Amino acid sequence: MSVPSEFWSVAPFDAFDAVGRAAFLAAAERREVSAGEAVYERGATARGAWALVSGVVELSDPEMRSVGMSSPSTYDAPGMLLSTGSLLQAFAHRRHCTARTDAVLLCLPREVFETRLLAGDAFAARLLDYTVSLSGREVRALNAAIHSLLSRP
């Protein structure tokens, strides 16, 4: 399995050495989706993180869109990671992910990630650090937003 060179220039993949890159590619499952096809659907149980290899996917949040707080976002850069939180916990997707064009993605299932992590694979440790840092920043941002909303008269 190969990916474009730009894939490895995006965090956290830019921290992977050659061994890490090979180990990640060996652990991930390749998925090809056609334009209009769902990568995952809102409400479905998340099975792992997704990395975009080629094509364009769109993420949408119907619930927040209905109150004007979210617009669909397109992702078209190789190496972009989606649903990283599902490496840590099984949960239901809150958002839709749909292919805007024919696309190729790599899925790293949670169970495989955890096995590789506890076996000491460096790529899994880098992914863990990235995911935990991201979650921490998002919790802080969410708390700040709640505090702002509650502090208004």
Added chain:
Amino acid sequence: MLHVSLHTFFHEVPLFAGLDADELTELSREVVTRDWGAGERLFSQGDVSDGMYVIERGEVGVFACPGQGSRVMLAELGPGAVIGELSLVDGSPRSALVETVSMTSGYFLSRDAFDRLRFGGSLGATKIVLALGRTLEQRKRVTEERLRTLVGSNAEAAELHSRELRELFGRLLKS
């Protein structure tokens, strides 16, 4: 102040529940015991995050400091509470002020000590980060749900913060 067996105590802390006996021993070598009187500050909002605390006895208050000397209590935490655990993987400044409510004892694990474990190949350290990640992910989802409820129920306030909220929900789309 008498500290109970570290193994016994740490085994009951969810963040360390997945560690085996050897990993707990390894961890216990890196922590230092701390004792505080009532009203003593552990750290202030904006301080450099240099490590995490685990409360063994006593209570601490967690405060937001929105400015001009004011502070709002966010939580009161007691035995078994872990504070500042995100500092183990993230160098962001402390997001709150933490001060003891009563005489308190506990443990401190510095980021430097944790990094020695982590980069020395400690599986126990990896398990701690994994447990931390799971806790954060759960907290994120609960907090996001709370924010969604607030946005839905307080349209006027949401409109005032619509740009920041749209940016936040846009970032959350990826995760």
